[in-house]
Amino acid sequence: MLGQMLEKVYGITAGEYMRIESYDAFRGNGFYYIVANSRGKEEEEAAELQKIAAHLTAYGDRNVPAILPTKSGSIIADWEGGKYCLLALGPPARQGQMRLGRKLAKFHERGRMVPFQVEKTARIGQWKNMWETRLDQMERVWSERIFQPASDEFERIFIESFPYFVGLSENAIQYLVDTELDEDAEMIDGGTVCHERFSEGSWGRQYVLKNPMDWVFDHRSRDLAEWARGRFFHNSRTCGPEIAQFFSDYRSIAPLSKFSWRLLYARLLFPLHYLETIETYYSSNRESIQKALEDRLIAILKQTSDYEQFTASFFATAGSPFASALPKPEWQANR
Incomplete structure (x- = not known):
């Protein structure tokens, strides 16, 4: 065919x-x-x-x-x-012993050199508006369901858990706003070629293949945050050393500014993993997919405390040279 x-x-x-x-x-x-x-x-x-x-x-x-x-x-x-x-x-090419942090940094450095104005796939500087729009849309969905009996277990969990994730989202948006007000962007902070959701397997498991249909033009911290988020949910107990090595490898090619670290952190704070699970559930009509998403939602909720701890210690785990000077949201200050 x-x-x-x-x-x-x-x-x-x-x-x-x-x-x-x-x-x-x-x-x-x-x-x-x-x-x-x-x-x-x-x-x-x-x-x-x-x-x-x-x-x-x-x-x-x-x-x-x-x-x-x-x-x-x-x-x-x-x-x-x-x-x-x-x-x-x-x-x-077959995948070898690839140091993914170094490879991603080199990819980003090439992507910085795009010699024309990127418009249609540009996302840089748009996070705040996109996050607020996403949150407003989901809040409307939640509001429609809160005063009627839940139609299934997924909906019950969604109705109960949503206020907590609204709070996380608002914290992330405020942190993003503060970052853009407090920090000056440096040369390293220019737009580059990124991925919708970069993960350990984005470039293949057996062969190396970088699919342009996965790309957007954005700040490099997008890929770094989504990779780190993915490693936490892959195995929250053992991801620390892996994250430390990845960021060490990345920074050996492309050091990150304070602005980069804070932008990365804002993205980690924003609960995309939760929002995408809800959105995908309500846009799917396949029972098998919906069941898998219900299991995923339950797993996310079980890990909320672990994820809070993960973000609270992230700067130190990733080896940021600015760890002691980077602010955290109030609710994390004493963790």
């Missing part, structure tokens, strides 16, 4: 079918053609990401694929009700 898409939409003869990481792929003409979901990107966003990918490749990143246009010149292909992008890469 996807082989037909390559031939009809792209004019490429599909070769041997294979799977590369979680992607459908075809080998032929000396390339690996990787079929990627467009992730809801509009045509203009995808075109901008195509230019960013070409820039990173030109600056020496061999694991960034090219985004190929269709025969009609568009970046996003419509095929049997789905929207796709076609990525082309030489033989993908």
Whole structure:
């Protein structure tokens, strides 16, 4: 089916079918053609990401694929009700003993050099408005449900837990505002190529593949915070040494300013993990997905105290040279 898409939409003869990481792929003409979901990107966003990918490749990143246009010149292909992008890469590199902190820092340094104004995928400086909008939308959902019986267990847990996470969100937004007022941004704080949600597996487990459809243009602290959040929820008991090593490796390539550390911290404080679980539950109609999200919500609530402790000690854990000089929210001051 996807082989037909390559031939009809792209004019490429599909070769041997294979799977590369979680992607459908075809080998032929000396390339690996990787079929990627467009992730809801509009045509203009995808075109901008195509230019960013070409820039990173030109600056020496061999694991960034090219985004190929269709025969009609568009970046996003419509095929049997789905929207796709076609990525082309030489033989993908196998994951080795990769020091991910160093690799991410080098990726960010290349991303800083994008030689044109990024507009459609830019998120830098927009966190406050985006967080407030997200919180307002969820507050409306919560308000609609609070005065009627919960329809299921997930909804009951959501109704009971939401006020606590509103408090965390408001603290994070205030910390972000204070950061932007108190600290001067430095050269290192310019926008760069980041990911929607960077994690340990974002670039693959077996092969290295950096999918441009995962990218946004933002402050580097976005990726650092989301990686650290992910490691906490992967294993809250053992993530400390891993986080220390990662940040040490990262800072050996790109030292972080006080502004960077505080922006990173604001993002860790903002409970995206909770909000996304609620949003995904109410936007899904598959029972198996909803059950998994219910389990995830229960796990998040069980770890609220651990997560508070994680954020309270984060600067020290990550080895920030400014640890003693960086402020924390009032509720953390005595932890």
